[in-house]
Amino acid sequence: MPxxxxxxxxxxxxxxxLRDGSREALAEAYTHWAGLVYAIALKxxxxxxxxxxxTQQVFVSAxxxxxxxxxxxxxxxxxxxGIARHxxxxxxxxxxxxxxxxxxxxxxxxxxxxxxxxEAVDGLFVVHELHHLGEPRGTVVRLFVxxxxxxxxxxxxxxxxxxxxxxxVRRGLSRLRHRLEETNYASS
Amino acid sequence: xxxxxxxxxAALASGEPVPAEVTDHVSDCxxxxxxxxxxxxxxxxxxxxxxxxxxxxxxxxxxxxIVAEVDAEPAGDVAPHRSSAPLxxxxxxxxxxxxxxxxxxxxxxxxxxxxxxxxxxxxxxxLLRWTVGAAAAGLLVGILGGRLVDQQPQxxxxxxxxxLDTLDTQQRVGSAQVLRMDNRLNLKIETTPxxxxxxxxxxxxxxxxxxxxxxSVGILGSGEQAASFPIQPDLLEQGYTIVDISREPLDDKxxxxxxxxxxxxxxx
Numbered sequence: 392m393p394x395x396x397x398x399x400x401x402x403x404x405x406x407x408x409l410r411d412g413s414r415e416a417l418a419e420a421y422t423h424w425a426g427l428v429y430a431i432a433l434k435x436x437x438x439x440x441x442x443x444x445x446t447q448q449v450f451v452s453a454x455x456x457x458x459x460x461x462x463x464x465x466x467x468x469x470x471x472x473g474i475a476r477h478x479x480x481x482x483x484x485x486x487x488x489x490x491x492x493x494x495x496x497x498x499x500x501x502x503x504x505x506x507x508x509x510e511a512v513d514g515l516f517v518v519h520e521l522h523h524l525g526e527p528r529g530t531v532v533r534l535f536v537x538x539x540x541x542x543x544x545x546x547x548x549x550x551x552x553x554x555x556x557x558x559x560v561r562r563g564l565s566r567l568r569h570r571l572e573e574t575n576y577a578s579s
Numbered sequence: 580x581x582x583x584x585x586x587x588x589a590a591l592a593s594g595e596p597v598p599a600e601v602t603d604h605v606s607d608c609x610x611x612x613x614x615x616x617x618x619x620x621x622x623x624x625x626x627x628x629x630x631x632x633x634x635x636x637x638x639x640x641x642x643x644x645i646v647a648e649v650d651a652e653p654a655g656d657v658a659p660h661r662s663s664a665p666l667x668x669x670x671x672x673x674x675x676x677x678x679x680x681x682x683x684x685x686x687x688x689x690x691x692x693x694x695x696x697x698x699x700x701x702x703x704x705x706l707l708r709w710t711v712g713a714a715a716a717g718l719l720v721g722i723l724g725g726r727l728v729d730q731q732p733q734x735x736x737x738x739x740x741x742x743l744d745t746l747d748t749q750q751r752v753g754s755a756q757v758l759r760m761d762n763r764l765n766l767k768i769e770t771t772p773x774x775x776x777x778x779x780x781x782x783x784x785x786x787x788x789x790x791x792x793x794x795s796v797g798i799l800g801s802g803e804q805a806a807s808f809p810i811q812p813d814l815l816e817q818g819y820t821i822v823d824i825s826r827e828p829l830d831d832k833x834x835x836x837x838x839x840x841x842x843x844x845x846x847x
Contacts, residue, residue, distance in 0.1 A: 426634035480742055
Protein backbone atom coordinates (compact mmCIF):
# COMPACT_ATOMS: atom_id res chain seq x y z
CA MET A 392 0.00 0.00 0.00
CA PRO A 393 1.53 3.32 -0.98
CA UNK A 394 2.53 5.99 1.44
CA UNK A 395 2.05 4.45 4.80
CA UNK A 396 3.74 6.84 7.17
CA UNK A 397 6.64 5.38 9.05
CA UNK A 398 6.59 4.53 12.73
CA UNK A 399 8.10 7.20 14.91
CA UNK A 400 11.54 5.65 15.32
CA UNK A 401 11.81 5.31 11.55
CA UNK A 402 10.81 8.97 11.11
CA UNK A 403 13.65 10.07 13.38
CA UNK A 404 16.07 7.77 11.60
CA UNK A 405 15.09 9.10 8.17
CA UNK A 406 15.36 12.68 9.42
CA UNK A 407 18.87 12.09 10.77
CA UNK A 408 20.10 10.50 7.56
CA LEU A 409 18.45 13.17 5.42
CA ARG A 410 20.16 15.87 7.43
CA ASP A 411 23.45 14.11 6.82
CA GLY A 412 22.87 14.21 3.07
CA SER A 413 21.53 10.74 2.29
CA ARG A 414 19.65 10.53 -0.99
CA GLU A 415 18.13 7.23 0.11
CA ALA A 416 16.62 9.00 3.09
CA LEU A 417 15.01 11.51 0.73
CA ALA A 418 13.52 8.62 -1.26
CA GLU A 419 12.23 7.01 1.95
CA ALA A 420 10.75 10.29 3.09
CA TYR A 421 8.99 10.55 -0.26
CA THR A 422 7.65 7.02 0.07
CA HIS A 423 6.22 7.72 3.48
CA TRP A 424 4.99 11.30 3.21
CA ALA A 425 4.51 12.31 -0.44
CA GLY A 426 0.89 11.18 -0.14
CA LEU A 427 0.35 13.44 2.86
CA VAL A 428 1.97 16.44 1.18
CA TYR A 429 0.08 15.81 -2.07
CA ALA A 430 -3.29 15.42 -0.31
CA ILE A 431 -2.75 18.67 1.58
CA ALA A 432 -1.67 20.56 -1.54
CA LEU A 433 -4.63 19.19 -3.49
CA LYS A 434 -7.05 20.17 -0.76
CA UNK A 435 -5.61 23.67 -0.50
CA UNK A 436 -5.18 24.35 -4.21
CA UNK A 437 -7.95 22.23 -5.78
CA UNK A 438 -5.78 21.57 -8.80
CA UNK A 439 -3.85 18.40 -9.61
CA UNK A 440 -1.15 20.12 -11.60
CA UNK A 441 -0.43 22.73 -8.92
CA UNK A 442 -0.52 20.05 -6.21
CA UNK A 443 2.04 17.98 -8.10
CA UNK A 444 4.26 21.04 -8.51
CA UNK A 445 4.01 21.84 -4.82
CA THR A 446 4.85 18.25 -3.87
CA GLN A 447 7.91 18.39 -6.10
CA GLN A 448 9.00 21.72 -4.61
CA VAL A 449 8.49 20.50 -1.05
CA PHE A 450 10.85 17.57 -1.41
CA VAL A 451 13.42 19.59 -3.35
CA SER A 452 13.23 22.29 -0.64
CA ALA A 453 13.50 19.63 2.04
CA UNK A 454 16.68 18.38 0.41
CA UNK A 455 18.15 21.83 0.05
CA UNK A 456 17.33 22.96 3.57
CA UNK A 457 18.02 19.61 5.22
CA UNK A 458 20.64 21.16 7.46
CA UNK A 459 17.98 23.25 9.18
CA UNK A 460 16.08 20.10 10.16
CA UNK A 461 15.83 19.59 13.89
CA UNK A 462 15.76 16.03 15.11
CA UNK A 463 13.05 14.99 17.54
CA UNK A 464 10.26 12.49 17.99
CA UNK A 465 7.38 14.64 16.71
CA UNK A 466 9.22 16.81 14.24
CA UNK A 467 9.72 15.40 10.77
CA UNK A 468 6.28 15.15 9.12
CA UNK A 469 5.38 18.56 10.54
CA UNK A 470 8.55 20.01 9.04
CA UNK A 471 7.58 18.74 5.58
CA UNK A 472 4.06 20.06 5.97
CA GLY A 473 5.49 23.39 7.12
CA ILE A 474 7.45 23.62 3.88
CA ALA A 475 4.27 22.69 2.02
CA ARG A 476 2.46 25.59 3.70
CA HIS A 477 5.00 28.03 2.31
CA UNK A 478 4.82 26.59 -1.19
CA UNK A 479 1.01 26.58 -1.11
CA UNK A 480 1.04 30.21 0.02
CA UNK A 481 3.33 31.04 -2.89
CA UNK A 482 0.89 29.49 -5.36
CA UNK A 483 -2.08 31.25 -3.80
CA UNK A 484 -0.26 34.58 -3.80
CA UNK A 485 0.70 34.03 -7.43
CA UNK A 486 -2.87 33.29 -8.39
CA UNK A 487 -4.16 36.37 -6.68
CA UNK A 488 -1.49 38.46 -8.27
CA UNK A 489 -2.50 36.99 -11.58
CA UNK A 490 -5.97 38.44 -11.20
CA UNK A 491 -4.51 41.62 -9.72
CA UNK A 492 -6.72 41.20 -6.72
CA UNK A 493 -4.57 43.06 -4.24
CA UNK A 494 -7.47 43.50 -1.89
CA UNK A 495 -7.93 39.77 -1.62
CA UNK A 496 -4.28 39.29 -0.69
CA UNK A 497 -4.55 41.90 2.00
CA UNK A 498 -7.70 40.28 3.33
CA UNK A 499 -6.06 36.86 3.40
CA UNK A 500 -3.13 38.21 5.38
CA UNK A 501 -5.35 39.96 7.89
CA UNK A 502 -4.88 37.99 11.12
CA UNK A 503 -8.42 38.74 12.22
CA UNK A 504 -9.85 36.89 9.23
CA UNK A 505 -10.51 33.17 9.29
CA UNK A 506 -8.06 31.15 7.19
CA UNK A 507 -10.05 28.36 5.57
CA UNK A 508 -7.04 27.03 3.66
CA UNK A 509 -4.89 26.98 6.79
CA GLU A 510 -7.60 25.15 8.69
CA ALA A 511 -8.00 22.59 5.93
CA VAL A 512 -4.24 21.96 5.97
CA ASP A 513 -4.21 21.66 9.75
CA GLY A 514 -7.21 19.33 9.70
CA LEU A 515 -5.79 16.95 7.13
CA PHE A 516 -2.45 16.83 8.89
CA VAL A 517 -4.04 16.08 12.27
CA VAL A 518 -6.19 13.34 10.76
CA HIS A 519 -3.14 11.85 9.06
CA GLU A 520 -1.19 11.86 12.30
CA LEU A 521 -4.21 10.42 14.15
CA HIS A 522 -3.72 7.33 12.05
CA HIS A 523 -0.07 7.09 13.02
CA LEU A 524 -0.11 7.39 16.78
CA GLY A 525 0.64 3.74 17.40
CA GLU A 526 -1.79 1.27 18.97
CA PRO A 527 -3.81 1.08 21.07
CA ARG A 528 -3.50 4.84 21.60
CA GLY A 529 -4.43 5.65 18.01
CA THR A 530 -7.74 3.81 18.24
CA VAL A 531 -8.59 5.46 21.56
CA VAL A 532 -7.84 8.97 20.32
CA ARG A 533 -9.61 8.43 16.99
CA LEU A 534 -12.75 7.33 18.81
CA PHE A 535 -12.53 10.38 21.02
CA VAL A 536 -11.75 12.94 18.32
CA UNK A 537 -13.40 11.65 15.17
CA UNK A 538 -16.29 9.59 16.57
CA UNK A 539 -16.98 11.97 19.44
CA UNK A 540 -17.13 9.09 21.93
CA UNK A 541 -16.89 9.85 25.66
CA UNK A 542 -14.10 8.34 27.76
CA UNK A 543 -16.65 5.96 29.31
CA UNK A 544 -17.94 4.80 25.92
CA UNK A 545 -14.40 4.12 24.73
CA UNK A 546 -13.57 2.21 27.92
CA UNK A 547 -16.64 0.00 27.44
CA UNK A 548 -16.08 -0.47 23.71
CA UNK A 549 -12.42 -1.44 24.03
CA UNK A 550 -12.77 -3.13 27.39
CA UNK A 551 -10.07 -0.87 28.79
CA UNK A 552 -9.81 0.72 32.26
CA UNK A 553 -11.21 4.27 32.29
CA UNK A 554 -7.94 5.70 33.63
CA UNK A 555 -6.01 4.15 30.75
CA UNK A 556 -8.43 5.64 28.22
CA UNK A 557 -8.06 9.08 29.78
CA UNK A 558 -4.30 8.79 29.79
CA UNK A 559 -4.22 7.81 26.10
CA VAL A 560 -6.48 10.72 25.15
CA ARG A 561 -4.38 13.21 27.09
CA ARG A 562 -1.08 12.00 25.71
CA GLY A 563 -2.41 11.58 22.21
CA LEU A 564 -3.84 15.10 22.06
CA SER A 565 -0.71 16.53 23.54
CA ARG A 566 1.45 14.84 20.91
CA LEU A 567 -0.84 15.86 18.06
CA ARG A 568 -0.64 19.41 19.26
CA HIS A 569 3.17 19.36 19.24
CA ARG A 570 3.27 17.74 15.81
CA LEU A 571 0.94 20.39 14.43
CA GLU A 572 3.07 23.13 15.96
CA GLU A 573 6.09 21.78 14.09
CA THR A 574 4.40 22.79 10.85
CA ASN A 575 4.92 26.41 11.81
CA TYR A 576 8.68 26.19 12.17
CA ALA A 577 9.84 25.26 8.69
CA SER A 578 11.85 28.16 7.38
CA SER A 579 11.57 27.54 3.71
CA UNK B 580 1.19 26.84 41.56
CA UNK B 581 3.57 26.04 38.66
CA UNK B 582 2.17 25.56 35.14
CA UNK B 583 0.23 22.30 34.85
CA UNK B 584 1.93 19.81 32.51
CA UNK B 585 0.88 19.24 28.90
CA UNK B 586 -1.25 16.25 29.74
CA UNK B 587 -3.20 18.11 32.41
CA UNK B 588 -3.81 20.92 29.95
CA ALA B 589 -4.91 18.41 27.32
CA ALA B 590 -7.29 16.91 29.88
CA LEU B 591 -8.78 20.31 30.57
CA ALA B 592 -9.02 21.14 26.87
CA SER B 593 -10.82 17.90 26.13
CA GLY B 594 -13.41 18.44 28.81
CA GLU B 595 -12.14 16.19 31.57
CA PRO B 596 -12.75 17.45 35.09
CA VAL B 597 -9.50 18.75 36.60
CA PRO B 598 -8.56 19.90 40.11
CA ALA B 599 -9.77 23.36 41.10
CA GLU B 600 -6.23 24.69 41.53
CA VAL B 601 -5.57 23.87 37.87
CA THR B 602 -8.61 25.80 36.63
CA ASP B 603 -7.69 28.65 38.96
CA HIS B 604 -4.16 28.83 37.62
CA VAL B 605 -5.22 28.55 33.99
CA SER B 606 -7.86 31.24 34.24
CA ASP B 607 -5.10 33.68 35.10
CA CYS B 608 -2.21 32.43 32.95
CA UNK B 609 -1.90 33.51 29.30
CA UNK B 610 0.73 30.84 28.60
CA UNK B 611 -1.50 28.00 29.71
CA UNK B 612 -4.52 29.56 28.01
CA UNK B 613 -2.57 29.51 24.74
CA UNK B 614 -1.60 25.87 25.31
CA UNK B 615 -5.22 24.94 25.89
CA UNK B 616 -6.28 26.86 22.80
CA UNK B 617 -3.69 24.89 20.81
CA UNK B 618 -5.16 21.55 21.95
CA UNK B 619 -8.69 22.75 21.24
CA UNK B 620 -7.51 23.83 17.79
CA UNK B 621 -6.34 20.25 17.16
CA UNK B 622 -9.78 18.93 18.10
CA UNK B 623 -11.59 21.58 16.08
CA UNK B 624 -9.64 21.22 12.84
CA UNK B 625 -9.72 17.41 12.95
CA UNK B 626 -13.49 17.54 13.20
CA UNK B 627 -13.79 19.78 10.13
CA UNK B 628 -12.34 17.06 7.89
CA UNK B 629 -15.31 15.58 6.07
CA UNK B 630 -13.61 12.91 4.03
CA UNK B 631 -10.26 11.33 4.69
CA UNK B 632 -8.16 11.23 1.51
CA UNK B 633 -6.46 8.10 0.22
CA UNK B 634 -2.98 9.55 0.91
CA UNK B 635 -1.92 8.09 -2.43
CA UNK B 636 1.35 9.36 -3.82
CA UNK B 637 1.22 11.82 -6.71
CA UNK B 638 1.86 10.48 -10.24
CA UNK B 639 5.25 8.86 -10.87
CA UNK B 640 6.63 11.80 -12.81
CA UNK B 641 6.83 13.89 -9.64
CA UNK B 642 9.54 11.78 -8.04
CA UNK B 643 11.46 11.78 -11.32
CA UNK B 644 11.33 15.57 -11.39
CA ILE B 645 12.62 15.75 -7.81
CA VAL B 646 15.53 13.47 -8.64
CA ALA B 647 16.35 15.56 -11.71
CA GLU B 648 16.43 18.77 -9.65
CA VAL B 649 18.51 17.25 -6.88
CA ASP B 650 20.89 15.71 -9.43
CA ALA B 651 21.39 19.09 -11.02
CA GLU B 652 23.13 20.28 -7.86
CA PRO B 653 26.92 20.13 -7.72
CA ALA B 654 28.06 16.75 -6.49
CA GLY B 655 29.42 16.54 -2.98
CA ASP B 656 28.03 19.94 -2.06
CA VAL B 657 26.68 18.75 1.24
CA ALA B 658 28.04 21.38 3.57
CA PRO B 659 27.29 24.96 2.57
CA HIS B 660 30.30 26.76 1.20
CA ARG B 661 31.40 29.59 3.44
CA SER B 662 33.67 32.39 2.47
CA SER B 663 37.05 32.41 4.16
CA ALA B 664 37.17 36.20 3.97
CA PRO B 665 34.71 37.43 6.57
CA LEU B 666 32.59 40.45 5.81
CA UNK B 667 31.92 43.08 8.39
CA UNK B 668 29.03 42.65 10.71
CA UNK B 669 27.65 46.02 9.85
CA UNK B 670 25.88 46.96 6.69
CA UNK B 671 28.04 47.90 3.82
CA UNK B 672 26.99 50.70 1.57
CA UNK B 673 28.79 51.73 -1.53
CA UNK B 674 29.67 55.36 -1.10
CA UNK B 675 32.32 55.56 -3.77
CA UNK B 676 30.16 57.36 -6.30
CA UNK B 677 28.24 59.51 -3.87
CA UNK B 678 24.98 57.82 -4.72
CA UNK B 679 22.96 55.54 -2.61
CA UNK B 680 23.27 52.31 -4.40
CA UNK B 681 21.65 49.30 -2.84
CA UNK B 682 22.78 47.51 -5.95
CA UNK B 683 26.37 48.41 -5.23
CA UNK B 684 26.25 47.40 -1.61
CA UNK B 685 25.38 43.78 -1.85
CA UNK B 686 26.94 43.37 -5.26
CA UNK B 687 30.28 44.65 -3.97
CA UNK B 688 29.99 43.21 -0.52
CA UNK B 689 33.52 41.89 -0.45
CA UNK B 690 35.17 45.22 -1.05
CA UNK B 691 32.68 47.77 0.17
CA UNK B 692 33.73 47.20 3.77
CA UNK B 693 37.08 48.80 3.10
CA UNK B 694 35.51 51.77 1.40
CA UNK B 695 32.94 52.58 4.00
CA UNK B 696 33.84 55.46 6.28
CA UNK B 697 31.93 57.48 8.86
CA UNK B 698 32.20 60.48 6.63
CA UNK B 699 30.84 58.59 3.67
CA UNK B 700 28.01 57.31 5.75
CA UNK B 701 27.01 60.76 6.91
CA UNK B 702 26.97 61.94 3.33
CA UNK B 703 24.91 58.93 2.53
CA UNK B 704 22.49 59.72 5.29
CA UNK B 705 21.67 63.07 3.82
CA LEU B 706 21.14 61.52 0.44
CA LEU B 707 19.08 58.84 2.05
CA ARG B 708 16.89 61.40 3.73
CA TRP B 709 16.33 63.00 0.38
CA THR B 710 15.69 59.67 -1.24
CA VAL B 711 13.15 58.62 1.32
CA GLY B 712 11.46 61.98 1.00
CA ALA B 713 11.38 61.65 -2.74
CA ALA B 714 9.96 58.17 -2.47
CA ALA B 715 7.26 59.43 -0.17
CA ALA B 716 6.40 62.10 -2.70
CA GLY B 717 6.21 59.53 -5.43
CA LEU B 718 9.15 61.04 -7.30
CA LEU B 719 11.49 58.11 -7.08
CA VAL B 720 11.81 56.72 -10.56
CA GLY B 721 14.86 54.70 -11.37
CA ILE B 722 17.12 56.45 -8.89
CA LEU B 723 17.94 53.28 -7.09
CA GLY B 724 19.72 51.16 -9.61
CA GLY B 725 18.01 48.03 -8.45
CA ARG B 726 14.57 49.30 -9.24
CA LEU B 727 15.34 49.47 -12.93
CA VAL B 728 14.79 45.77 -12.98
CA ASP B 729 11.14 46.29 -12.22
CA GLN B 730 10.66 48.26 -15.39
CA GLN B 731 11.33 45.18 -17.45
CA PRO B 732 9.21 42.07 -17.54
CA GLN B 733 10.48 39.51 -15.03
CA UNK B 734 11.83 36.74 -17.17
CA UNK B 735 14.36 35.36 -14.72
CA UNK B 736 14.45 31.82 -13.44
CA UNK B 737 13.57 31.44 -9.79
CA UNK B 738 16.60 30.10 -7.95
CA UNK B 739 15.11 30.15 -4.50
CA UNK B 740 12.13 31.64 -2.72
CA UNK B 741 10.84 31.95 0.80
CA UNK B 742 7.89 33.40 2.66
CA LEU B 743 8.61 36.40 4.86
CA ASP B 744 6.97 36.06 8.24
CA THR B 745 6.86 38.34 11.23
CA LEU B 746 9.24 37.16 13.93
CA ASP B 747 6.78 37.15 16.79
CA THR B 748 3.51 35.85 15.37
CA GLN B 749 4.86 34.08 12.28
CA GLN B 750 2.29 35.95 10.26
CA ARG B 751 3.08 35.95 6.60
CA VAL B 752 3.63 39.43 5.21
CA GLY B 753 5.26 38.68 1.90
CA SER B 754 7.85 36.70 0.02
CA ALA B 755 11.41 36.91 -1.23
CA GLN B 756 12.54 35.43 -4.51
CA VAL B 757 16.00 35.08 -5.96
CA LEU B 758 15.84 35.32 -9.75
CA ARG B 759 18.64 34.55 -12.16
CA MET B 760 18.79 36.50 -15.41
CA ASP B 761 21.83 36.28 -17.66
CA ASN B 762 24.10 35.17 -14.82
CA ARG B 763 22.94 38.03 -12.63
CA LEU B 764 20.99 37.48 -9.46
CA ASN B 765 18.18 39.68 -8.24
CA LEU B 766 16.47 39.54 -4.90
CA LYS B 767 12.81 40.33 -5.41
CA ILE B 768 10.77 41.33 -2.39
CA GLU B 769 7.00 41.38 -2.40
CA THR B 770 5.08 42.38 0.68
CA THR B 771 1.84 43.69 1.95
CA PRO B 772 2.34 47.42 2.43
CA UNK B 773 4.76 47.79 5.35
CA UNK B 774 4.65 51.21 6.90
CA UNK B 775 7.62 53.06 8.31
CA UNK B 776 7.04 56.07 10.57
CA UNK B 777 8.15 59.38 9.03
CA UNK B 778 11.50 59.34 10.83
CA UNK B 779 12.32 55.74 9.94
CA UNK B 780 12.77 53.72 6.80
CA UNK B 781 12.65 50.08 5.75
CA UNK B 782 15.84 48.27 4.86
CA UNK B 783 16.33 44.86 3.29
CA UNK B 784 19.21 42.70 4.52
CA UNK B 785 20.78 39.35 3.82
CA UNK B 786 21.93 37.82 7.08
CA UNK B 787 24.47 35.03 7.14
CA UNK B 788 23.43 31.72 8.64
CA UNK B 789 26.25 32.23 11.13
CA UNK B 790 24.01 35.03 12.50
CA UNK B 791 27.10 37.23 12.78
CA UNK B 792 27.50 38.75 9.35
CA UNK B 793 25.04 40.62 7.22
CA UNK B 794 24.90 42.88 4.22
CA SER B 795 22.46 45.60 3.37
CA VAL B 796 20.65 44.89 0.13
CA GLY B 797 18.70 48.09 -0.22
CA ILE B 798 15.90 50.34 0.89
CA LEU B 799 12.25 49.44 0.64
CA GLY B 800 9.98 52.46 0.32
CA SER B 801 7.30 52.79 2.98
CA GLY B 802 4.18 51.14 1.63
CA GLU B 803 6.04 49.78 -1.38
CA GLN B 804 4.77 46.32 -2.27
CA ALA B 805 7.41 45.07 -4.67
CA ALA B 806 11.07 45.85 -5.21
CA SER B 807 14.00 44.11 -6.81
CA PHE B 808 17.67 44.38 -5.88
CA PRO B 809 20.74 42.99 -7.65
CA ILE B 810 22.89 40.83 -5.38
CA GLN B 811 26.35 39.41 -5.74
CA PRO B 812 25.99 35.90 -7.18
CA ASP B 813 28.05 34.14 -4.51
CA LEU B 814 26.34 35.71 -1.48
CA LEU B 815 23.96 32.78 -1.19
CA GLU B 816 26.80 30.28 -1.40
CA GLN B 817 28.57 32.17 1.34
CA GLY B 818 25.59 31.58 3.59
CA TYR B 819 23.82 34.94 3.28
CA THR B 820 20.43 33.31 2.94
CA ILE B 821 18.29 34.92 5.63
CA VAL B 822 16.21 37.72 4.13
CA ASP B 823 15.34 40.34 6.70
CA ILE B 824 13.34 43.55 6.54
CA SER B 825 14.12 45.97 9.34
CA ARG B 826 12.88 49.33 10.48
CA GLU B 827 15.81 51.73 10.67
CA PRO B 828 15.83 55.10 12.37
CA LEU B 829 17.43 57.99 10.46
CA ASP B 830 20.50 58.05 12.69
CA ASP B 831 24.21 57.73 12.11
CA LYS B 832 24.36 54.02 12.80
CA UNK B 833 24.71 51.98 9.64
CA UNK B 834 24.30 48.66 11.44
CA UNK B 835 21.04 46.78 11.68
CA UNK B 836 18.75 48.45 14.22
CA UNK B 837 17.64 45.13 15.66
CA UNK B 838 14.04 46.02 14.86
CA UNK B 839 13.12 43.31 12.34
CA UNK B 840 9.68 43.37 10.78
CA UNK B 841 9.87 40.14 8.84
CA UNK B 842 12.26 37.39 8.00
CA UNK B 843 12.61 34.23 5.94
CA UNK B 844 15.46 31.84 5.18
CA UNK B 845 16.05 31.07 1.52
CA UNK B 846 16.51 27.38 0.80
CA UNK B 847 19.73 27.04 -1.15
